[in-house]
Amino acid sequence: MKSFLTPKVFVGTAISILALWLAVRDVPFGELGNALQGASYVWLIPAVALHFLSIGARAQRWVVLLGKQGSLADSFWAQSIGYLFTNILPLRAGEPARVIAMAERCRLPILQVAASAVVERLLDLATILLILLLVLPWMQVPMLVIQAGQSFGAVMLVALVALLLAVRLSGRGERILQSVCNHVTLLPRESILARWRQTVDGLAPLKHFNVAVWSVGWSSLAWASSLAINWSVLRVFEADASLVEAAFMQVALALAVTIPSSPGFIGVFQLAGQQALVLPFGAKYTAANALAITMVAHMTYYLLTSALGVAGLWKLGSSLARVGRVVKSELSSGSSASKKVAW
Numbered sequence: 001m002k003s004f005l006t007p008k009v010f011v012g013t014a015i016s017i018l019a020l021w022l023a024v025r026d027v028p029f030g031e032l033g034n035a036l037q038g039a040s041y042v043w044l045i046p047a048v049a050l051h052f053l054s055i056g057a058r059a060q061r062w063v064v065l066l067g068k069q070g071s072l073a074d075s076f077w078a079q080s081i082g083y084l085f086t087n088i089l090p091l092r093a094g095e096p097a098r099v100i101a102m103a104e105r106c107r108l109p110i111l112q113v114a115a116s117a118v119v120e121r122l123l124d125l126a127t128i129l130l131i132l133l134l135v136l137p138w139m140q141v142p143m144l145v146i147q148a149g150q151s152f153g154a155v156m157l158v159a160l161v162a163l164l165l166a167v168r169l170s171g172r173g174e175r176i177l178q179s180v181c182n183h184v185t186l187l188p189r190e191s192i193l194a195r196w197r198q199t200v201d202g203l204a205p206l207k208h209f210n211v212a213v214w215s216v217g218w219s220s221l222a223w224a225s226s227l228a229i230n231w232s233v234l235r236v237f238e239a240d241a242s243l244v245e246a247a248f249m250q251v252a253l254a255l256a257v258t259i260p261s262s263p264g265f266i267g268v269f270q271l272a273g274q275q276a277l278v279l280p281f282g283a284k285y286t287a288a289n290a291l292a293i294t295m296v297a298h299m300t301y302y303l304l305t306s307a308l309g310v311a312g313l314w315k316l317g318s319s320l321a322r323v324g325r326v327v328k329s330e331l332s333s334g335s336s337a338s339k340k341v342a343w
Helices: 007-024 029-037 041-065 072-088 094-106 110-138 143-168 170-183 189-207 209-237 243-256 268-278 287-315 320-333 336-342
Strands: none
Touching: 007 268, 007 287, 029 287, 041 072, 041 110, 041 209, 041 287, 072 094, 072 287, 094 110, 094 320, 110 143, 110 189, 110 209, 110 243, 143 189, 170 189, 189 209, 209 243, 209 287, 243 268, 268 287
């Protein structure tokens, strides 16, 4: 485990502890208990079913990005292994774990699989920003907040579109970048060009129209399923929960889990989900029932994905120890493959 005993791990653990304390410090535990006791847990049935749909959609998207060089089953179980490793190990170890599992199972170059994972994350970012742009006008928050959020989302989406266009014209883009670096001698020319080529390689699948369309389609289904999961969990505690509340909670959670934290996003998940409900929808949600919602949402996700990850190791003929050794080797070696996966 020495490979995981790094300053980043200690910082992430401290952030998790702080976030968990912030989430529970003002919560009356009697009210929290009442919220958990009075919940309608039957709504977890569709939530669990939707988790399978969400993972399946993401798995199929990965197959599309890999040029259909793998099967849906292999992709599904590799994704599940990634969830398991993220749940039990720090440093988002699930990312290299799923890449390694998929590369070994499909006999594909690890750099190719890692590049496709980079594209997945860019698609996820674009989808989250689009959800934010769509949901903000329906929220009762100060106009300044709405305008700031919409401006940020619009700028990021434009930047992503510009990046895709630049990649599509990769040869011309590299020549322009070389020219800029030649004129500004203080810039680290070789490093910038190397990063540019890595980005171009990662986004290369999206140059093909059919791949781009199907990837966006499967991304849309995956995130629509995630939104429906959150709405179902909200219905466990609030019969009149809205899709706007579920969508904003989804955006907050998606951004929060990018923050360094302990395995399984413990602490940051609870705080982000709680505050995403309390701050804009305080007339309906208290700190107690919002915390209950995020606790149930996190536990449902954690237990299901961990169980699927164990099943994935069995289905793909891998062991936790063997994949763990490879992941730790990748994270500690500083190789280009690991850098691409861990971004």
